[in-house]
Amino acid sequence: MPPRHLPILTTGTLAALIVAGALLDPVGYFSLYGMPGRLLPATRWQAALPLQVPVLLGLTYLVTRTFSHLPRRRRFATVWAGIVLSALVAKFVMTVAASAPLLNLADLAWATSYTVFKAGLYALPPAAVVLAGRPLAEVRDQPPAAPHRWTAALVTVVAAGTGEWSAAHWNTDLPDGVPSLSPSVGALGLAGGLVIFFLALSRALHTFGSRARDRVGTFFAAWLATLWAGAALGLAQVLVLIAVDGFGSPLRVPVSLYLRVSEGVALGAALGPITAITAIAALAALRHAHRVRAATARLITVGIASAVTAGSLAAAGDAATSERPPPTGAVSGELLPLSAVRGENPRIVDSAGRQVLLRGINVNQLVDFYAPRPDVPATVPLTEADFVRMAELGFNVVRLGFSWSKVEPERGRYDQEYLRRLDEAVALAEKHGMYTVLDMHQDGWSNEPTPAGTTCPRGTSEMWGYDGAPDWATITDGAPRCQFTGRDLSPAGNRAFTNFYFDRDGVQTRFVEVWAMLAARYGDEPAIAGFDPLNEPGFAELAPVTSTLLLGKVYDRVLNRIRRVESRRHLFFFEPSIFWSGLGFDAMPRGTFRDDPDLVFSPRLYAESITMDASLGLPAITDLEHGFTLAKRVAGDLPLWSGEWGFWGGLLEIRDRVRRYARAEDAHRIGGAFWVWKQACGDPQNGIGPIGNGLNKIDCAANTALPREPVTAAEVSRAYPRAVPGELTSLRSSVRDLALTGTASRGDCTVDVWVPGAETPETTAVNIADLTAKQAPGGWRVTGCASGNYRLTTR
Missing domain, CATH: 3.20.20.80 (Glycosidases)
Incomplete structure (x- = not known):
C-alpha cells in the first residue's frame, strides 16, 4: 500500500471504531467519546459533542499524513501517539465549549487526562494499520542540532517547574520524594521530576525530530516527543512507588502503571505546545549560532535557578504549614464543638484542644x-x-x-x-x-x-x-x-x-x-x-x-x-x-x-x-x-x-x-x-x-x-480513645487491649478512653495523673489528666 493512502485508511479505521463503540456500548463508558448507546435530547455538554469527533478525525488524518513517510519501525509509535494527542485535543475543545465559563482552562486541561485511558486502547488498531504501508526509500536521520533539542527541552521544563497551572493539577497525591513536576512531593521529588522529564524530552526530541521535513512536521514531532517524555516520567513514578510501597496485590502495579503513564501522557500533551513553538523558534535561530549559544546559556541559568527556587518555595510552603492553636477551658463529659487541624499531622479536635x-x-x-x-x-x-x-x-x-x-x-x-x-x-x-x-x-x-x-x-x-x-x-x-x-x-x-x-x-x-x-x-x-x-x-x-x-x-x-x-x-x-x-x-x-x-x-x-x-x-x-x-x-x-x-x-x-x-x-x-x-x-x-x-x-x-x-x-x-489531649502519636488496640501514646499541649488534659466488657480494665500509665475507670453501659470509661509525652495501656 502506498504511504499516501495511509492517512485515509487510518482515519477510516478510527471512525469505524467510534461508530461501533456508539452502537455497542450500552451506557457510554467504553466508547471513545463517552456517549450512551443512543442519542438523547441535548444537554449543555452534548450540544458541544459535534465538535469532538471532527477535530479528532481531522487531527488523526493530519498526523498520519505528516509522518507516513517514516519507516515501519517508527511509524507505529508516532501515529499511535498522534492519535492519542488528537483525542486529547478534541476532548479539550469539546469540554471548553461545554463547560465554559464554569471552569478555567487549567482545570479542563487536567480533565483531559482521563481520555488517555481509553484513547490509548482505541489508537492501537489504527496505528497497526500504518504497519501495512510500504515505506519510502530509506532516508538517513538528520538529528536536529543540539541547541534545537536542548533549548526546546529546557524551556518546557522551566515552564513546567514554575507554572502554577501545571503544579496544581498533576501528581498532587504522590508521597514526598517521588519524581514529579509538582512541589507537593518536596524539593527532592521536584528536582528528580524536572531532571527525568528534561532528559526524557531531550531524547524524545532527537528520536521524533530526526525525520521532520518541514515546520509542520517539526511542530508535531516536538509535541509528540513531549507526550513520550510525560510517559517516561509516569514510568519513573511507578518504579519509585514500587520501592516505597512494594508490589502489593497482583493488579496494583499494572493498574498503577497504566494510570501514571496515562496521566504523564496527558501532562505531556498540555506542555507540548510550549515544546513545539520553542523547537520551531530554535530552528529558525540556528543560523545565528552565537546568539543561540548565548541564549541557551542564559536559559540553563534560568532553568537551574527556577528549579532551585521552586524547590525552595515548596520547602518553605511545607515549613509554613502550621496548626491553629486549639481553644481551652472545657472539661470532659459533654459533647464539645469540633473543628479540624490541618497541617503535617491533621486531625479532628474538640473545643478543649x-x-x-x-x-x-x-x-x-x-x-x-x-x-x-x-x-x-x-x-x-x-x-x-x-x-x-x-x-x-x-x-x-x-x-x-x-x-x-x-x-x-x-x-x-x-x-x-x-x-x-x-x-x-x-x-x-x-x-x-x-x-x-x-x-x-x-x-x-x-x-x-x-x-x-x-x-x-x-x-x-x-x-x-x-x-x-x-x-x-x-x-x-x-x-x-x-x-x-x-x-x-x-x-x-x-x-x-x-x-x-x-x-x-x-x-x-x-x-x-x-x-x-x-x-x-x-x-x-x-x-x-x-x-x-x-x-x-x-x-x-x-x-x-x-x-x-x-x-x-x-x-x-x-x-x-x-x-x-x-x-x-x-x-x-x-x-x-x-x-x-x-x-x-x-x-x-x-x-x-x-x-x-x-x-x-x-x-x-x-x-x-x-x-x-x-x-x-x-x-x-x-x-x-x-x-x-x-x-x-x-x-x-x-x-x-x-x-x-x-x-x-x-x-x-x-x-x-x-x-x-x-x-x-x-x-x-x-x-x-x-x-x-x-x-x-x-x-x-x-x-x-x-x-x-x-x-x-x-x-x-x-x-x-x-x-x-x-x-x-x-x-x-474495641477499646479506643474517644478524646486525648494534644496529639495522638500511636495507637494499637484489640478488643480490650489498648496501647496509646500522645503528646499533651495547651487545653484540657483529660484522657477519655472506651474499654468494652464487664470486667474492670487493668491499666498502666506514664504521665497520666488521677487515672480512674468508671463503669458505663456496655463497658468502661478510663479517664485521667495527661501531661507531656504520655502513655496508656489497658487490658
Whole structure:
C-alpha cells in the first residue's frame, strides 16, 4: 500500500471504531467519546459533542499524513501517539465549549487526562494499520542540532517547574520524594521530576525530530516527543512507588502503571505546545549560532535557578504549614464543638484542644428507600432503644442518613414532619453521648425503578430504585432507567447527575438551599459533628469534568451557604465520587472549598469489599491496607475520616478483613463509621434475602433479631480513645487491649478512653495523673489528666 493512502485508511479505521463503540456500548463508558448507546435530547455538554469527533478525525488524518513517510519501525509509535494527542485535543475543545465559563482552562486541561485511558486502547488498531504501508526509500536521520533539542527541552521544563497551572493539577497525591513536576512531593521529588522529564524530552526530541521535513512536521514531532517524555516520567513514578510501597496485590502495579503513564501522557500533551513553538523558534535561530549559544546559556541559568527556587518555595510552603492553636477551658463529659487541624499531622479536635476519634455507625432508618415489595418494609423504625444499644458499644458518632426526596418532596416545600424526625434522632444521639454527622444520602440518584413496559438496551437490565433525589429534581431526558452490572451504571441516573452538576432548571440551586436551611436549623448545635453534603456522588457522563471539577463547584456553593447561616462552624465532610467506592481510589474534588479550615476528607474505604475487582472475582487492585495509604496521600493536610466501611461474603473472609481493617484504622489513628446499624428485609440494598443485613441482623421470616456476628461486633466495639489531649502519636488496640501514646499541649488534659466488657480494665500509665475507670453501659470509661509525652495501656 502506498504511504499516501495511509492517512485515509487510518482515519477510516478510527471512525469505524467510534461508530461501533456508539452502537455497542450500552451506557457510554467504553466508547471513545463517552456517549450512551443512543442519542438523547441535548444537554449543555452534548450540544458541544459535534465538535469532538471532527477535530479528532481531522487531527488523526493530519498526523498520519505528516509522518507516513517514516519507516515501519517508527511509524507505529508516532501515529499511535498522534492519535492519542488528537483525542486529547478534541476532548479539550469539546469540554471548553461545554463547560465554559464554569471552569478555567487549567482545570479542563487536567480533565483531559482521563481520555488517555481509553484513547490509548482505541489508537492501537489504527496505528497497526500504518504497519501495512510500504515505506519510502530509506532516508538517513538528520538529528536536529543540539541547541534545537536542548533549548526546546529546557524551556518546557522551566515552564513546567514554575507554572502554577501545571503544579496544581498533576501528581498532587504522590508521597514526598517521588519524581514529579509538582512541589507537593518536596524539593527532592521536584528536582528528580524536572531532571527525568528534561532528559526524557531531550531524547524524545532527537528520536521524533530526526525525520521532520518541514515546520509542520517539526511542530508535531516536538509535541509528540513531549507526550513520550510525560510517559517516561509516569514510568519513573511507578518504579519509585514500587520501592516505597512494594508490589502489593497482583493488579496494583499494572493498574498503577497504566494510570501514571496515562496521566504523564496527558501532562505531556498540555506542555507540548510550549515544546513545539520553542523547537520551531530554535530552528529558525540556528543560523545565528552565537546568539543561540548565548541564549541557551542564559536559559540553563534560568532553568537551574527556577528549579532551585521552586524547590525552595515548596520547602518553605511545607515549613509554613502550621496548626491553629486549639481553644481551652472545657472539661470532659459533654459533647464539645469540633473543628479540624490541618497541617503535617491533621486531625479532628474538640473545643478543649483534645484530639477526637469519631468512631461509630451508619444509620439508614430515615432514608427514603424504594420498596421492591410493598408488603416488606424498606426500613426499620428508629427508636431510642437503638441509640441505647449504640452507646453500649462505645460509639461516639452516628452518621445519620436522610433523603432529599423526604426533606423537599415538592420544589420549595419542606416536610416539617420529616424534619421533626431528624431533630429527634439528633437529640437522642446527643442524649446518649454521640455526635451526629448529617449525611444527605443517595444511591443511584433516586428511588425510581425501571418503569413498567421499558425495553432496556442490549447489555443492560431492569433495575430497582434506591434512594436520593425527589422526582421533580430527576431530569433524565428519556434515558433508560436500566443498569449495567449495577445501580451506578445507569444511563438515566447518570444523565440526572449530569443535569445536576450543570444546574439544569436550577436543580443544584435548590439542593444548595436545602443545605442552607439545614445549616440554619442545626447551626448552633455542638452535638452536630458536621455536614456530609452528598453520599457517593455519581460520576455522570463527562468524568472527570463532572465527577471532580463540577462536583467541587457543588461543594463550593454548599459550603459557602452553610458558612453564611450557621451560628458556629461545623466540620464539612466531603467525599470523592463513587469511583472511590468502586476502585479504591479517585481524584480529589477541586474547588475553592478546599481553603476552608474545617474540612474532613471522607472517602469510602471499601477496598477488598464492594470494589469492582471483588465483584468480578479479580485480585484486588487496591488491597485493604494500601487503601488507607492512598486515602492519606490524597487527603494531604486534611483530616481523614472513613464515612463507610464493611465487608460481605464468606464468614472467614469477613472476620479476617474486619480484623485487618481495625488494625489499619488504629495504625493511621483515624475514625470511621461501620455500614450499617440495621438493614430492613425490604431494603433494596439487602436484596430481599432471608436475613436483613447489618451489624444487627434480622430473621426476615420470623421478623426477629439475630445474634451479632461476634468478631465484627467485638472489633467495632474495641477499646479506643474517644478524646486525648494534644496529639495522638500511636495507637494499637484489640478488643480490650489498648496501647496509646500522645503528646499533651495547651487545653484540657483529660484522657477519655472506651474499654468494652464487664470486667474492670487493668491499666498502666506514664504521665497520666488521677487515672480512674468508671463503669458505663456496655463497658468502661478510663479517664485521667495527661501531661507531656504520655502513655496508656489497658487490658
